[in-house]
Amino acid sequence: MRSGAVALGRDRIQTLVLAAVAYLPLLANDMGRVAADTKAYLYLDPGRLLAGAPYMWQPEVAMGTVTHQNIGYLWPVGPFFWLGEAIGLPDWITQRLWLGSVLLAAGLGMRWFLRTLGWRGAALLVSSLSYMLSPYLLNYVDRHSVILLPWAGLPWLMGLTVRALRTPGWRHAAIFGLVTLTVGGVNASSLLLVGIGPVAWLAWCAVEGSAPWRRVVGTAARIGLAFAATGIWWMVGLAIQSRYGLPTLHLTENYKVVSDAATAPELFRGLGYWYFYGQGRLGAWIEPATSYTRWALPLSFALPLLALLAAAIIRFRHRGHALMLIVLGLLVGIGAHPYDGPSPLGRIFRDLTLTDAGLALRSTPRALPLSILGTSMLLGAGAAAMGRWRPRWEQPVAALLCVLVVANLSPLWQGEILGSLVQRPEDVPGYWHEAAAHLDASGDGTRVLELPGSDFAAYRWGNSGDPVLPGLMDRPYVARELIPQGSPASAALLVALDSEVQEGRLDPDGLAPLARLLGVGDIVLRSDLQFERFRTPRPDDLWADLRDAPGFGPAVSFGTPVANVAGPERPLLDQHTLSRPVGSQHPAPAIVLPVLDAQSILRIADPTRSIVLSGDADGLVAAAGEGLLEAGRPVLFSASLLDPVLLASALGSNARLILTDTNRLQGRRWGTIRETTGYTQRWDEEVDRGDLSDQRLDVLPVRPGTLTVARQTGIRVDASGYGNPVTFTAGDRPFHAVDGRLDTAWTVGAFDEVVGEHLTLTLDEPAPIESLTFVQARSQGQNRWITDLRIHLDDQVMDVVLDATSRTPPGQLVHLSGADVRVVVLEVRDTDVGRLDHYAGVTGVGFAEVGVAGVAADETILLPTDLTDLLGYDSGAELAIVLTRQRSDPRDPIRSEPERGMDRTMDLPWARTFELRGEARWSAHADDALLDDPGAPRVRATASLAGDLVSRGRAAFDDDPTTAWQPPIGPQDGQAVTITHPVPRAFRDLTLTYRADGLHSAPSAVTVLVDGVPIGRSTLPGTLRAADDLVTVDLGLPDATGRSLT
Known part of the structure; x- marks a missing residue:
């Protein structure tokens, strides 16, 4: 396809335009700030990341893990960032150069592909810009830019396929393999989905007769062999990970989630990826997404419609190829949408996604580069046709199309393409460097455990995506994140421990014993998290729980203790905030708690003094809180005792047997790190196979008697x-x-x-x-x-x-x-x-x-019987039974308690005498009548702050200014508190003290009643903030005598 265009058709001008559009807006976006793209350690220490990338087993991560996609960082992203570090470029500039290079590779690749087809002139620039600036890249550019590599590589692969079909030999097939090696190492499924394009091009050429079948088959064979030869490195890595690693595909988004968003209209305009439409507590997951539901919506549809119009009214050599790619990309992208009523082909694919191999291809919208490439060809063909019809119009029309294409990616030129919610400053705060140096000084014989867990590492100072600490130190590190790592057993134990932290149930007495069991030498409390983003524990509350925990040396603080206050987007003025004691201590941003008598990662234990636990990781956490774990004694789970020799040595008279009400038959979700486990099910209860989010991690063998189950009668x-x-x-x-x-x-x-x-x-x-x-x-x-x-x-x-x-x-x-x-x-x-x-x-x-x-109806929870079944007789071993009520934090009133009481049934085949001990506390739901002091006046309130006993009505009359009666959050009109004395008394000189701390509304008027009869109404100043956070007002009411004051 040729034209007589001059300015926009010049090769040098086109290349300069593509480079300027690719690099300059990105370099001008948020200068000095780094987006949480791909992997934080590419910026913190790319050399260390590269050094570990070749190894599938990494013992320093998550108590030992088989890595997932980590080998792909060997090329090209790892060396790119290493080079930037080596020559001293700031991280943010290296990142922008990387992102710009990905865009430029896509644009130049499209241009080279079309030149291979014989195109010349301004049409090349139109098509190249259209492909390079597709809204498709918004799905990944600021979080997972490596997934854009197959998109950037597709036009190169298409051009190489065309050339390999034209010319015999291995040259172009070999280069094809090298390109796939470059663009496919991190995310194989994306490569396979765009790889449909070259295969379909060859097939179409054979069907339409432009190439003989024999040549097509020979070309496909050469390309296939080159692809396999250059991809064996990541193929082997995937095979190892799938066999020995965690089932990561099952623990992340399921295909129904992907399918629900993959609608034909959205895919048609280059979108349709589920993450694009997500909303978090602080805003859209992909912040530019809001533009495409408002003013940018018409243009995003107009451009592909214009491309189809061009296909309808003009003819050019590869029109059929372009339309084939558009249709194929849309069909694959749509997949099984709608999930509950797909087409016959969609139903086949939906069923395929229930297998591991099919689930790996769940992200069908990643086939969209095929459609985008075809659409871009049609737009360019339209510009070329205009040049043939009206040569003087070619330049203006091509320029107009280029402007429309640039406008369609408005976040790029508006400075919004890198979302503010996924950015951090170039430099990590100094206190983290200081903490890392302190931890490194202790050697690598023990691990570092960081609490609390977080879905992603969003700090008050910025979002790094990954925790920054592992990128700053050389110690083995473990912390809970949204996507688990390690083995099923280590992941389950970490989840069990962190769930107690997240839900406010942690028993501090058990933390040090668990740390010793995990080979942890230091626990790091990260108190600078943006806690409102993922509902992680409030730093002040968690520090209050941990600062006096036994088993730790003196805490070492880094950074200045300051109040970590939720941002204005979600201020979290709730029961947790209002129930916090006045004057509570703010923790430093990073605090190291050294574990006393820490155990090394590699150590020996006495097999004759085993601790055998019937239950799972949750039971182990509960047992630690009761002091039942001891250093030097191995911990075994009864459900895993299948070896007769191990069984005989483990269940001797020196063993400690622990029976728990854990290892429950229950669902589990992985979309967040809070509220992830379901209720305890009956043994005969059918699992809802349609709930794809319920993915139960196989940790222990399931045999009769190994599970805690519910029994319902009536x-x-x-x-x-x-x-x-x-x-x-x-x-x-x-x-x-x-x-x-x-x-x-x-x-x-x-x-x-x-x-x-x-x-x-x-x-x-x-x-x-x-x-x-x-x-x-x-x-x-x-x-x-x-x-x-x-x-x-x-x-x-x-x-x-x-x-x-x-x-x-x-x-x-x-x-x-x-x-x-x-x-x-x-x-x-x-x-x-x-x-x-x-x-x-x-x-x-x-x-x-x-x-x-x-x-x-009646329900009881049946404890496991496998421990006593295995033993068969009373060996005289120490036996402990640990029972835990499932509960939620009462300060979260939107949540109901899973168990308001405990009803347990257990089977002990031999007689034992037990010492009963446990922990009991006043229920936060207790009625005021239960809390009365028999010798004190009775106090009743219309209502009180949910979950906080200290905020009940009696706090209004305890002569302690640090406590207060706090009504529930919401309208305050009509809320009242009443004190009733046994005998009448005089009420004189009444004053009212209320909190004016900026967290509470201020009363503007109160009515006072004695024995239910109003004695007056007082108008108050309504001061919201006072110097000492308190305002005392003389009510100026007449004296009165009676039993009750309201």
Whole structure:
């Protein structure tokens, strides 16, 4: 394709334009700041990352791990950043040069491919810019730019395929292999998806007759052999990781998540990748995404439509090839969308994704470079056709198309392409360097454990994506992140420990014993996290829990202790903040807690003094808190004792046997690091295979008696779902609908559709049921109710309208025929809000209680029996039984307790005498009457701050200015506190002291009552902030006598 264009058709000008557009806007974006792209250690210490990349086993990471995709950093990204470090470039400049080089490679590759096809003139620049500046790159440019390498390499691969087909020999096939080696090492699935392009091009050439089949097959064979020869290094790495590493594919996004976003319209404009549409607590995951739902939306559709228009009205040599690539890219990208009703081909692919091999190809939108390449060809062909029709118009039309292409990627020239939420300063704070040097001085015989875990390393000073500490020191390091590393056993133990930290349940007494077991010599408390982003523990609260933990030497602090305050995007003025004691100590940004009597990573233990635990990692954490772990004694799990020799030595009289209520049969999700485990299921309960987010990590062998399970009598309860689709909230479990308590409930569908959800009640035996009583669940801020309910009674069906009486006790009574029934299914048919386009902010629905006339339900938790089954006799070994109530933090009132009490059943085949000990505390849900001091006046409040006993009404009369009665968060009008004395007394000179600390609203007027009779109303100044955070006001009311003051 030729034209007579002059200016825009010159090779040098086109190359300069592509280079300027690729580099200059990126260099002008957020100068001095580094985006959290790919891997933090490329910037912190690329030499160390390169040194470790060839090794599949890395003992210094996560207590030893088989790496995932790490070998790909050997080329080209690792050497690129190493070179930048070697010549002294600032990290941010090296990053911008890397990103610009990826874009330029894509643009130059497109230009070279089209020149291979015979194109000349301004059309080359139009097509090259169109490909280089596709919105597709927004999905990855500031987080996973290495995934853009296959996109950048595709046009080079296409050009090499064309040349290999034209000329015999191995030259172009060999170069093809080298290109795939360069662009495919980190993410093989992306390479395979764009690799469809060269294969399809060859096939199309054979079908249309432009090349004989024999030549096509020979070309494909040469290219295939070159591809295999140059890719063997990462292929072997993937094979090793898949066999010996964690099942990472199953622990990250499932195909349904990908499929739901892969709609044809979105893919058509170069988008459609699920991450592009995600929203976090601080904003969009990909910040430029908001532009493409607003003013940029028309243009993003106009350009591909213009390309199709060009294909419809002009003819050129490779029009069929371009259209084939567009269709193929869209078909592959769409895959099995919609997931629940795909096309016949989509159904085949959906079923394929249930296998490991198919799941590896789940990110089907990464085939979009095929469509983008075809669309870019059509746009360029349109410009060339205009030049042939009206030669004088070619330059203006080509320039206009280039402007539109640049405008379509508006975040690039608006300075927003690198999101502010994924950036950090060029320099890491000095206190982290100081902490790293301190830790390195202790040698590498022990590990460093960093707490708390975090989904990603978002610090108050910036987001690095990965924790910075491993990139600054040489000690072995372990910390919990969203995607687990290590072995199944080590990952489970780390998750168990960190879950206690995240949920506010950590027993500080168990931390040092667990650290010794893990070979940890120092624990680092990172108190500079952006805690509101991933709901990690508040630094002040966690430091209060850990600073006096036994088993540690004096804490070593780095950095100046300052208040870590949530940002204005999400200030988190909540129960955690308001319940914090006045004057609580702020921790330093980094604190090192040295473990006393630390155990080295490599050590020996006495096999005759084993600690054998029936349970799992959660049981081990619980046992550590009770002082049952000892250095020098190996810990074995009874479920894994399959070797008779090991069994005999482990269960001798010198052993310590620990029976726990862990290793529960329960679901597990990995989309966050909080609320990841489901409720304890029955042994006969069917797992919902349709819930692809439930991925249970196989840690211990499953044999009869190894699991803790639920046993339900009277009524067995099942449900289509519970809680919400993102996390597991065991407090919303199905059995709570029949447990006889109105303060628990089964709920389902939080921020999701609920029509079709159902609760199934199965009676032990058929029984006559005269009626059902329904009390709907009422969670905090309840804004949706079930209105239409379908009741299935075995084979009979009846529809019921639930009215307002079902929303409060005693509930709505529904009369039945009284016939014998075995199975009752309650199906949600509609709610008062109807069907919505989206359900953000909409609460779930369910039942606090379903009363089945004449039938009562009961549930107990059965402990594992494998330990006593293995032993068969009483060896005289020490035996401890550790039971733990599943609970949630009461300061999170939107969460319900999984267990309000404990009901356990265990089987001990021999007689033993036990010493009973445990921990008990006042329930945060306790009624004020239970908290009264018998010798003191009675105090009652209309309501108090959830989860904090110190904020109850009696704090208003305790003469302690550091405590206060705090009503619940929300409207304060009408809140009241009353003190009642045994006998009448005089109330004189009444004053009121309230907090004016900037965290509380200020009262503007109060009414005072004595014995329920108003004695006056006082107007207050409403001061929100005072010097000492307190304001005392003389109410100026007359004296009064009575028993109670309100």
